[in-house]
Amino acid sequence: MLEIRNLTLSYGQHAILHDVSFDLREGESLAVIGESGAGKTSIGMAIAGLSRGKLAGRVRWRGEDLLALSPEEMRRRRWTQIALVFQSVGDALHPALRVVDQVAEPLVEHGLADRVAALERARELLHQVRLPAEKQRAFPHTLSGGEKQRAMIAMALICDPQLVIMDEPTASLDAATKKDILALIRRVCRDRTLIVMTHDLGSTARVCERAAVLYGGRILEEGPAETVLGRPRHPYTRGLLRAFPDITATKDLQGVPGTTVLPSAGCVFAPRCTQALEACRAAEPPLLDRGDGRRLACHRGGIIPVLRVDGLRKRFGNTVAVDGVSLTVEHGETLAVVGESGSGKTTLANLVMGLVPADSGEVYLEEEPVRRRSKEFYRCVQMVFQDPMESISHRFDVLRAVREPLDLLNNMPPEERLERVRQALADVQLPADDDFLAKYPHHLSRGEAQRVTIARALTVRPRLLVADEPTSALDASVQAKIIKLLLDLQEKRGMALILITHDIALARKVSDRIAVMQAGRIVECGETAAVLADPRHPYTRALISAHTPPNPPLSPPCR
Amino acid sequence: MHIDYWGAVKHSTAGRLGTGLLLAVLAAGAAAPLWPHAPEAFSQAVLQPPSATHWLGTNDVGQDVAAQLLHGARRSLAVAVAAGCLTTVLSFLIGAAAALGGRLADTALMRLTDAMLAIPTVVLVIVLAAYVPLRFTGLVLVLAFTGWATGARVVRARTLTLKNRAHVLAARTFGASRRYLLLRHILPDIAPVVLVAFIQTAQRAVLLEAGLAFLGVGDPDAPSWGMMLHQALGFYYTPAWSWWLLPPGIALAVTLFSFLLLGSALEPLLDPRLRRDEHA
Numbered sequence: 001m002l003e004i005r006n007l008t009l010s011y012g013q014h015a016i017l018h019d020v021s022f023d024l025r026e027g028e029s030l031a032v033i034g035e036s037g038a039g040k041t042s043i044g045m046a047i048a049g050l051s052r053g054k055l056a057g058r059v060r061w062r063g064e065d066l067l068a069l070s071p072e073e074m075r076r077r078r079w080t081q082i083a084l085v086f087q088s089v090g091d092a093l094h095p096a097l098r099v100v101d102q103v104a105e106p107l108v109e110h111g112l113a114d115r116v117a118a119l120e121r122a123r124e125l126l127h128q129v130r131l132p133a134e135k136q137r138a139f140p141h142t143l144s145g146g147e148k149q150r151a152m153i154a155m156a157l158i159c160d161p162q163l164v165i166m167d168e169p170t171a172s173l174d175a176a177t178k179k180d181i182l183a184l185i186r187r188v189c190r191d192r193t194l195i196v197m198t199h200d201l202g203s204t205a206r207v208c209e210r211a212a213v214l215y216g217g218r219i220l221e222e223g224p225a226e227t228v229l230g231r232p233r234h235p236y237t238r239g240l241l242r243a244f245p246d247i248t249a250t251k252d253l254q255g256v257p258g259t260t261v262l263p264s265a266g267c268v269f270a271p272r273c274t275q276a277l278e279a280c281r282a283a284e285p286p287l288l289d290r291g292d293g294r295r296l297a298c299h300r301g302g303i304i305p306v307l308r309v310d311g312l313r314k315r316f317g318n319t320v321a322v323d324g325v326s327l328t329v330e331h332g333e334t335l336a337v338v339g340e341s342g343s344g345k346t347t348l349a350n351l352v353m354g355l356v357p358a359d360s361g362e363v364y365l366e367e368e369p370v371r372r373r374s375k376e377f378y379r380c381v382q383m384v385f386q387d388p389m390e391s392i393s394h395r396f397d398v399l400r401a402v403r404e405p406l407d408l409l410n411n412m413p414p415e416e417r418l419e420r421v422r423q424a425l426a427d428v429q430l431p432a433d434d435d436f437l438a439k440y441p442h443h444l445s446r447g448e449a450q451r452v453t454i455a456r457a458l459t460v461r462p463r464l465l466v467a468d469e470p471t472s473a474l475d476a477s478v479q480a481k482i483i484k485l486l487l488d489l490q491e492k493r494g495m496a497l498i499l500i501t502h503d504i505a506l507a508r509k510v511s512d513r514i515a516v517m518q519a520g521r522i523v524e525c526g527e528t529a530a531v532l533a534d535p536r537h538p539y540t541r542a543l544i545s546a547h548t549p550p551n552p553p554l555s556p557p558c559r
Numbered sequence: 560m561h562i563d564y565w566g567a568v569k570h571s572t573a574g575r576l577g578t579g580l581l582l583a584v585l586a587a588g589a590a591a592p593l594w595p596h597a598p599e600a601f602s603q604a605v606l607q608p609p610s611a612t613h614w615l616g617t618n619d620v621g622q623d624v625a626a627q628l629l630h631g632a633r634r635s636l637a638v639a640v641a642a643g644c645l646t647t648v649l650s651f652l653i654g655a656a657a658a659l660g661g662r663l664a665d666t667a668l669m670r671l672t673d674a675m676l677a678i679p680t681v682v683l684v685i686v687l688a689a690y691v692p693l694r695f696t697g698l699v700l701v702l703a704f705t706g707w708a709t710g711a712r713v714v715r716a717r718t719l720t721l722k723n724r725a726h727v728l729a730a731r732t733f734g735a736s737r738r739y740l741l742l743r744h745i746l747p748d749i750a751p752v753v754l755v756a757f758i759q760t761a762q763r764a765v766l767l768e769a770g771l772a773f774l775g776v777g778d779p780d781a782p783s784w785g786m787m788l789h790q791a792l793g794f795y796y797t798p799a800w801s802w803w804l805l806p807p808g809i810a811l812a813v814t815l816f817s818f819l820l821l822g823s824a825l826e827p828l829l830d831p832r833l834r835r836d837e838h839a
Contacts, residue, residue: 355728375734383732391725395747405733453729460733 223294233302577820643761654714
């Protein structure tokens with residue numbers, strides 16, 4: 001059993017690992033997931049006793065504290081008990097030695113077998129990893145990346161170690177080779193304890209039973225791989241998953257907002273987190289058990305809904321425009337509300353924004369019920385309207401229009417407001433010079449005007465943007481740009497987005513979740529990819545087929 | 560897109576003529592103190608026909624008709640401007656309050672407006688005159704109190720359509736107060752309506768002021784065209800009517816006509832279809 005407690009590693013002032021703790025039962029496998037620089041390799045090096053930095057904490061392997069061992073004792077355990085497969089396969093093999101000789105070397109080195117027996121064992125193992133005999137006798141540079149990786153795995157296993165640590169075993173391999181190697185790892189490491197460091201969430205991480213997400217040298221989320229990767233609770237885990245291409249996902253790739261900046265205090269992820277509070281910046285959250293076998297380091301208990309509506313109803317005269325709608329939007333996610341015109345989408349948006357009063361139902365902002373729409377509410381939730389020309393007063397120039405929310409919602413000095421206006425315009429890729437600031441809406445194209453309204457909504461840095469058919473008044477080419485812009489801004493700012501559209505094809509490309517609305521009701525709601533792959537409600541199917549191009553015309557029957 | 564009020568006036572014949580006539584009346588009012596005769600000064604020369612000393616002759620107590628005419632212009636215009644402003648402000652506030660203040664306020668204010676429209680104004684003013692002394696301030700207050708209803712209806716209707724415009728809704732999502740919405744988003748758009756309402760109420764004030772004075776419920780101390788008409792009518796059988804009765808009648812007609820012309824010149828501003836687009 002491997003038991004790691006408060007493992008801390010530092011080089012001078014730089015802490016690379018910070019209080020890393022986890023247990024691994026014999027035969028269990030763990031994927032350590034994280035971006036480059038998160039400290040993945042350092043964990044492997046520390047366990048294998050190869051780390052040069054200052055180590056603290058405890059690494060117990062089968063009752064022995066590895067950190068307390070002398071270098072010589074550690075050397076003896078390497079290969080025989082603990083094997084390490086390095087990341088860059090190209091450099092790890094000696095270029096002047098034949099593959100089979102290198103694979104046999106640790107066995108001879110540790111005095112476990114004589115040369116002949118070692119070579120015999122090496123051939124056997126290489127055969128197991130399916131490296132053909134002629135390749136076994138070749139020099140490393142004639143091997144492909146996948147073949148070198150096979151050789152490395154064989155070499156790691158030659159002394160029959162019980163703990164295998166693989167650092168990015170599939171990085172830079174093509175998909176087919178990767179699949180092979182993963183199958184190989186699964187086969188040869190079945191009854192060994194395995195730690196795989198990887199940034200590949202798609203397949204590599206899923207080889208393991210458990211997964212730990214590492215960021216800034218800390219574990220943020222850890223638990224059964226299926227749970228952690230299937231239903232991430234930490235904003236960072238979700239961000240990583242979103243950044244990773246997945247054949248079943250329909251949404252475009254998105255990164256995690258911001259870049260890695262490690263704060264001196266508080267939660268390491270707080271500077272990039274969209275739901276961070278003051279408490280997150282003040283104290284570091286402990287890695288706590290959350291019940292479902294998962295441990296999570298987050299003051300807010302994981303991703304929380306930024307907005308939730310419950311049973312909203314609104315009738316106009318005899319028509320019920322919105323009929324008991326309940327929805328949840330989580331921090332940083334895109335929810336598409338899809339339905340044909342007249343299905344109550346815009347009324348729903350107006351109800352959320354408080355522009356029309358609801359007959360019944362509740363709106364919650366970060367789980368707090370919203371009674372009155374205070375300025376605080378509008379600082380968190382902003383809206384982009386359908387017709388950009390209509391939504392800017394024709395008496396306002398660009399400066400006044402974009403500055404309006406700041407004038408009303410923020411008490412900042414005028415120069416700072418002007419600075420924010422210029423910044424917001426630059427964010428939406430519009431010129432921010434005085435000429436442009438002095439333009440009136442009728443001087444702008446529709447696309448430009450919509451960018452201006454987006455800039456306007458973003459000046460107050462909202463956490464949720466409600467976009468009501470933001471592109472339906474625009475040409476197709478402009479539409480694509482505006483949608484891309486919204487997604488870029490979402491990535492940059494990490495805000496949540498409710499995109500209201502009649503275009504299910506558009507929703508498919510941009511949303512994490514989709515809610516299909518018909519006659520004021522949500523008839524279907526779920527993960528976009530899942531809903532579109534297997535629509536349950538006839539209305540959803542109708543919407544999808546309406547967007548599917550008709551079959552090619554039938555060729556005339558043969559005579 | 561800014562509304563070119565002056566352009567609208569300048570580019571129409573009615574606007575130019577109306578401005579000219581109104582300026583003439585204004586000049587007459589401004590020139591009143593320079594006139595050698597005081598309007599209330601009695602003299603022995605009664606019912607004199609026009610002469611070198613009394614250009615428009617004298618009335619039955621020897622007062623200079625020209626002096627009274629000039630001072631009458633002052634009073635007419637002062638009442639027009641003061642009552643016009645006050646009435647328009649009332650119309651704007653009440654109309655906007657009805658449109659923006661919620662269903663209850665709307666119902667209450669609109670029923671009140673209907674009631675005001677149903678009561679004949681002149682009768683109401685005469686009744687009020689029994690309680691309020693119709694000196695300048697009293698007159699302006701009474702005119703404003705009885706005159707706001709029509710304007711309020713128009714303002715309410717325009718505000719109701721404007722308040723659901725996307726830019727007004729957008730401003731609400733920035734936490735704008737009603738006051739802000741009214742002053743920054745709605746007023747600029749209904750300014751033409753307000754301006755025309757002002758001209759109409761000013762015109763009405765001139766007419767009612769003259770009418771009240773003519774009926775004898777006006778301020779007996781202030782020389783006004785209505786009072787001149789009232790007094791001159793007693794002597795219509797003498798030749799004096801031609802220099803005493805006719806001038807105030809013509810002056811009144813010219814003033815009312817100039818307001819009418821200005822109003823019609825500004826009319827295109829109310830209807831965008833009649834408006835010349837400066838950016839076309």
